[in-house]
Amino acid sequence: MCALEAGKRGRKVLVLDHAKKPGSKILISGGGSCNFANYYVEPENFICSNPHFCKSAINRYTQWDIIEFINRHNISFHEREHGQLFCDGKASQIVDALMLDCKQVGVVFEFGSEIEEIIRFDSSFVVKSSNKKYESESLVVATGGLSIPNIGASPFGYKIAEQFNIPIISPKAGLVPxxxxxxxxxxxxxxxxxxxxxxxxxxxxxxxxxxxxxxxxxxxxxxxxxxxxxxxxxxxxxxxxx
Ligand SMILES: Cc1cc2nc3c(=O)[nH]c(=O)nc-3n(C[C@H](O)[C@H](O)[C@H](O)COP(=O)(O)OP(=O)(O)OC[C@H]3O[C@@H](n4cnc5c(N)ncnc54)[C@H](O)[C@@H]3O)c2cc1C
Missing domain, CATH: 2.40.30.10 (Translation factors)
Incomplete structure (x- = not known):
């Protein structure tokens, strides 16, 4: 989603992912049907030490934006209890829709790309993978959380935060039995x-x-x-x- 928004702004975007295919976690989300939004989204529904962050994040991309995206791709959906919205079919429709939109704005994907090192210079970042070196003006780290490591989850984001002295709130399991x-x-x-x-x-x-x-x-x-x-x-x- 971030790559798509950056691409829409005319940025040249390259997504590096060590997984072999895109969106593995989306594919298993919502029991395979992806609970992609909720009709009643409020900042209070999110657990965050800075409630103002939730307000601004939600205001900038609302549930109506994602519903518009889903409708534009003709993905049929239904409502379950508490306003939860699920695809009628498979979650893969959402991954396909994201990939299609990314392609249209020129986002390039490189799968199977293991990142080894990130170096920051005054006005650029250098990302080194096992066989290549990339340089960019901006770098977004979107390596996700720790759940389900066998589909690609890794603590890489936390390691980078440590490297750049960004404080980390100790992660703990949520939404679990x-x-x-x-x-x-x-x-x-x-x-x-x-x-x-x-x-x-x-x-x-x-x-x-x-x-x-x-x-x-x-x-x-x-x-x-x-x-x-x-x-x-x-x-x-x-x-x-x-
Ligand atoms: C079982 C389950 C069901 C869920 N159901 C829902 C649901 O119905 N609705 C909902 O909204 N949310 C659901 N979630 C949560 C949702 O899947 C996550 O919040 C979402 O995927 C987070 O997106 P992300 O892009 O931050 O991270 P991810 O989707 O985890 O993507 C991170 C990407 O980074 C890549 N990566 C990781 N480490 C590296 C590295 N070192 N080098 C290169 N690439 C790397 C991974 O391969 C992956 O492709 C569910 C989660 C689980 C586990």
């Missing part, structure tokens, strides 16, 4: 596969949605939401009869 200790796992094992409407909460935050008992612990939308706020050692309160 919670695993139970062995004793609780055994206690709840008969409930595995059952989902109930429940309220789950920590000291300052709570969610009311389904909680799913699994063979490892707890999942379902309420738990996934809460996981982004939970820190190891904190007690999670669950009301199964809200």
């Amino acid at each position: 919670l695993t139970l200790h062995n004793q609780d796992k055994e206690r709840f094992s008969d409930l595995s596969g059952i989902a109930v409407d429940a309220t789950v909460g920590l000291k300052d935050v709570s969610f009311r949605e389904n909680v799913l008992f699994t063979h490892r612990g707890l999942s379902g939308p309420a738990i996934l939401q809460l996981s982004s706020y939970w820190n190891p050692g904190e007690t999670v309160e669950i009301d199964l009869l809200p």
